[in-house]
Amino acid sequence: MSAINSSLNANRIPFYRSTRFQNILKNIVVYILLVVLSFVFVFPFFWMIDSALKSDAQIFLWPPQWIPNPIQWQNFVTAFTNPHLPFLTFFKNTMTLEIGIIVGRLLSCILIAYGFARLEAPGKNFWFGVLLATFMVPGAVTMIPKYILFNKLGWVNTYLPLIVPAWFGESYGIFLMRQFFLTIPRELEEAAIMDGANTYHILRYVIVPLSMPVIAVITVLSFKDIWNDFFTPLLYLNNSSKYTLSIGLAYFNGQYKVAMGPLMAASVVLLLPLVIVFFIAQKAFVEGISLTGLTGR
Amino acid sequence: MKKLLFALSMLVIASMILAACAPTTTPVPTQAPATAVPATQVPATEVPTVPQLSGTVRVGSWDSADALTPFNNAIASFKVAYPGVTVQLEDVPTGYGDKLLAEFASGTAPDVFQVGDGDVAKFAVQGVFEPLDPYIAGTKGNDPLDTSVFYPAIADIGKVNGTTYLLSKDYSPLMLYYNKKFFDAAGVAYPTANWTWTDLLNAAQKLTITDASGKISQWGIQLPDGWGDPLWTRGILPIIYQNGGDIISPDGKTVTGYLNSDATVQALQWYTDLFLKSKVAPSKADVAALSGQDLFQTGKAAMLWTGVWPLGGYIKDTTMNFGTAQLPMGKQRANSICWAGFAMYSKSQNKDAAWAFLRWIGADQGAQAFADYALTAVKAIADSQGKTTDPYYGPVMADLANVHPLPDFTTMKFNDCLNTPFMAALEGYFANGGDLKTIMTGVATAADTCLSK
Numbered sequence: 141m142s143a144i145n146s147s148l149n150a151n152r153i154p155f156y157r158s159t160r161f162q163n164i165l166k167n168i169v170v171y172i173l174l175v176v177l178s179f180v181f182v183f184p185f186f187w188m189i190d191s192a193l194k195s196d197a198q199i200f201l202w203p204p205q206w207i208p209n210p211i212q213w214q215n216f217v218t219a220f221t222n223p224h225l226p227f228l229t230f231f232k233n234t235m236t237l238e239i240g241i242i243v244g245r246l247l248s249c250i251l252i253a254y255g256f257a258r259l260e261a262p263g264k265n266f267w268f269g270v271l272l273a274t275f276m277v278p279g280a281v282t283m284i285p286k287y288i289l290f291n292k293l294g295w296v297n298t299y300l301p302l303i304v305p306a307w308f309g310e311s312y313g314i315f316l317m318r319q320f321f322l323t324i325p326r327e328l329e330e331a332a333i334m335d336g337a338n339t340y341h342i343l344r345y346v347i348v349p350l351s352m353p354v355i356a357v358i359t360v361l362s363f364k365d366i367w368n369d370f371f372t373p374l375l376y377l378n379n380s381s382k383y384t385l386s387i388g389l390a391y392f393n394g395q396y397k398v399a400m401g402p403l404m405a406a407s408v409v410l411l412l413p414l415v416i417v418f419f420i421a422q423k424a425f426v427e428g429i430s431l432t433g434l435t436g437r
Numbered sequence: 438m439k440k441l442l443f444a445l446s447m448l449v450i451a452s453m454i455l456a457a458c459a460p461t462t463t464p465v466p467t468q469a470p471a472t473a474v475p476a477t478q479v480p481a482t483e484v485p486t487v488p489q490l491s492g493t494v495r496v497g498s499w500d501s502a503d504a505l506t507p508f509n510n511a512i513a514s515f516k517v518a519y520p521g522v523t524v525q526l527e528d529v530p531t532g533y534g535d536k537l538l539a540e541f542a543s544g545t546a547p548d549v550f551q552v553g554d555g556d557v558a559k560f561a562v563q564g565v566f567e568p569l570d571p572y573i574a575g576t577k578g579n580d581p582l583d584t585s586v587f588y589p590a591i592a593d594i595g596k597v598n599g600t601t602y603l604l605s606k607d608y609s610p611l612m613l614y615y616n617k618k619f620f621d622a623a624g625v626a627y628p629t630a631n632w633t634w635t636d637l638l639n640a641a642q643k644l645t646i647t648d649a650s651g652k653i654s655q656w657g658i659q660l661p662d663g664w665g666d667p668l669w670t671r672g673i674l675p676i677i678y679q680n681g682g683d684i685i686s687p688d689g690k691t692v693t694g695y696l697n698s699d700a701t702v703q704a705l706q707w708y709t710d711l712f713l714k715s716k717v718a719p720s721k722a723d724v725a726a727l728s729g730q731d732l733f734q735t736g737k738a739a740m741l742w743t744g745v746w747p748l749g750g751y752i753k754d755t756t757m758n759f760g761t762a763q764l765p766m767g768k769q770r771a772n773s774i775c776w777a778g779f780a781m782y783s784k785s786q787n788k789d790a791a792w793a794f795l796r797w798i799g800a801d802q803g804a805q806a807f808a809d810y811a812l813t814a815v816k817a818i819a820d821s822q823g824k825t826t827d828p829y830y831g832p833v834m835a836d837l838a839n840v841h842p843l844p845d846f847t848t849m850k851f852n853d854c855l856n857t858p859f860m861a862a863l864e865g866y867f868a869n870g871g872d873l874k875t876i877m878t879g880v881a882t883a884a885d886t887c888l889s890k
Contacts, residue, residue: 200730224502288543296545375536378495378527390530391501 188411192216192404199400215405219392227406229381230388234367237302237384242362244307246355252309253317254343258329268318274311287375297378313358320354321347356424363417367410385410491521492787494794497547498526499533507810511803515794518802522790541565546782548791549798552603554594554776558689558849566602567781572792573601579792586800590840591814594776597846603778604799607811609744610772610840611661611675612833613762614751619644619655619739628740628762630835634679634707637740637765641717644739657717659732660742661708665724667867668860671773672742673708678841679767680704685855685884689847692855692884697877704767705873709866720867733759744775745812745833752829761829763836770839854887855880 155161191199192215193208220227255261256268290301328350329342337345348355370386377383389410392403418425498508505528512524527547529536534556540546541563552560560566575581584592587605595603615628623643628636641657648654659665661672670684677684682701685692695701711718719732733741734750734757741747742764751757764772779799785791797803800815808818812833824830845851862880866873 222502224505284539284542287539291543291545371532371535374529374532375539379525380528387530390532393531 188404189408192408194401196400215401219402219406225388225391227388230383230385233382234384238363238366240303241306241366242359245310245313245362248307248309249313249317253314253321256318257321271311296376301376302372317354320351324350353424353427356421360417360421360425364414367414489521490519490790490793492790493523493525494787494790495525495527495547497550498528499551501528501530507806510806511798514802515797519793524794544784548782548785548787549779549795551606552778552780554843554845558846561597561602562849565783567783569601582796582800586816587814588816588837590837593842595778603780604795605814606777606779607807608774608776609746610774610833610836611672611744611764613764614733614741615760616739617758617760627760630763632765634765634767642715645717656719656738658740659738660718663731663741663743663747665721667721668863670856674773675764675771676708677701677704678771679769681768685844685847690888693881696881702874702877748829761832763832771841772836772839774840850888855884858883
């Protein structure tokens with residue numbers, strides 16, 4: 141009925157009030173916004189790659205030289221052949237942390253989150269509140285007490301202060317997993333119980349296979365955080381032979397001197413694993429983000 | 438995008454400002470034979486007469502990458518002389534201060550650690566420095582250290598209220614660079630050691646060139662540094678000292694009567710007039726407009742007043758034809774300094790070995806390794822390198838005797854109470870003018886209140 145009315149009255153409605161025009165307008169606005177935003181997001185990457193191929197003098201030229209001329213591949217050589225910067229060692233060290241932390245974090249978070257999601261215990265919600273409250277404590281507050289604690293344990297200058305805490309849960313991961321587990325229908329577990337499954341079986345054969353999206357989210361986010369973490373390894377490790385890649389990068393960005401070209405060249409290379417990990421896990425990752433309400437819906 | 442570039446350039450500028458007091462990391466060609474060893478070194482055969490040292494010495498440094506070479510060289514030579522001691526270098530490329538604070542809190546800082554001149558007063562109050570005088574006097578069962586091997590003014594920088602806490606790592610006083618080509622073209626005589634403020638101003642005026650459109654194409658002098666920060670206190674201090682002024686009392690308790698004294702205000706007037714009245718020096722905006730390029734190197738400034746750090750690069754640049762001179766005289770000769778030192782941690786578990794290493798890098802053979810990269814405090818090493826007679830370094834070394842102690846060391850509140858408000862007031866004067874005496878009296882009064890809290 142209304143469609144007939146609107147088509148009948150079409151000649152009376154000003155063009156700017158027509159649905160068609162408003163849709164086009166909406167699309168134009170959305171696309172402009174997306175183009176501008178994507179420019180904002182992509183530009184730093186472009187600038188990084190651009191600078192990686194320039195000499196220091198070219199980097200600081202004004203107006204900027206958009207296409208490096210001549211192209212300085214030398215920056216990559218400088219960055220990765222400096223005898224003071226054993227990137228292979230740094231890479232091994234970083235991967236030790238990645239594996240040690242991610243494995244521990246996934247195992248502990250799955251167990252703890254399942255407990256919060258399904259099992260009954262006195263004061264469960266209170267403890268969940270306490271867990272969430274630990275989000276709110278800024279890292280700077282606990283930094284020195286934690287340092288003193290690990291120092292008393294004799295763990296300074298080892299990877300233990302970095303890896304061991306991950307085996308005892310991580311509030312953000314637990315929170316994400318619990319929210320995800322709550323969306324899994326209870327009927328599935330009940331069916332498993334009917335088939336004689338115990339809690340371990342339910343976790344192993346029902347919950348975990350269904351939770352791949354959230355596991356992917358936590359893995360990717362953890363991978364990124366550990367990859368980029370600069371201060372924690374710096375604080376606890378004393379020997380440069382134990383340093384990680386992010387500290388290695390900082391060598392170009394010394395207290396008093398910045399080697400911009402090699403820094404950007406190394407940054408480009410060090411970014412690649414993150415990009416690869418993201419694309420491998422992309423499908424599960426995006427699904428996980430939308431399912432766990434990370435988008436704020 | 439402009440904002441991003443702006444932010445990026447600000448980052449770069451910030452890093453350059455940090456370089457202000459940087460121990461220069463530019464390798465400096467050395468003429469010293471590898472065997473040059475100061476006379477104080479204990480020959481290896483006599484080592485058994487001192488107690489055998491053993492254990493581990495941890496050494497903290499903010500240096501990174503190539504700047505670690507002197508550390509590695511010094512550690513290698515130390516290992517030969519003291520085979521029982523293991524030296525563990527803990528290099529922290531950035532965040533050095535934060536890491537030190539955590540280590541101080543848990544009592545696990547390195548036995549020997551590098552300290553910048555801005556941290557000395559704060560650390561001294563915290564009690565993290567081991568007083569070195571007993572070790573220097575040899576009352577700890579070690580050989581005494583003859584401090585006459587050092588340049589006296591440089592060795593004094595390591596003292597706070599008369600107690601020696603640090604040995605020098607490297608340093609840079611302020612100096613004057615001049616472009617010979619521009620001086621010749623303008624028919625102005627090169628700067629000499631006897632230049633006065635008037636000579637400098639006259640030369641700067643003749644060397645400032647305005648093009649047809651009324652724009653200045655060549656500045657007479659860039660000061661007090663090469664990165665266009667006219668508020669940099671350390672670079673302005675020599676002018677104040679040269680006029681017989683000061684900015685704070687030697688005990689670090691009073692500012693009134695120092696910062697607003699006639700001598701200091703007169704010096705600041707002369708300094709700011711170079712920008713505002715005679716317009717021979719590029720302002721911050723002028724430097725920013727040239728997007729952070731080195732004005733002296735690119736031939737946009739005929740003179741440069743800054744530290745020793747660009748010298749190595751200038752010498753390597755064969756297109757440059759320049760000379761160096763010590764700072765001009767005011768009423769007297771005076772200079773200031775950027776400085777870094779090594780301290781021993783007061784809670785070190787192995788102080789005897791820590792002292793042996795500290796002494797090794799501060800005064801003995803290890804100091805040679807650092808001298809290859811920056812100016813050394815040990816006279817014999819500087820002499821053996823030919824630094825004192827070098828045409829470029831000679832004038833700098835000649836000015837060492839005129840270096841004043843750093844006002845930053847007098848009180849840990851130096852930055853909060855005096856330096857920051859002083860720079861803000863100076864910035865206000867650059868922007869809005871006014872009466873310098875009144876302005877500085879205002880800063881001094883507020884600083885006194887702040888210091889007494």
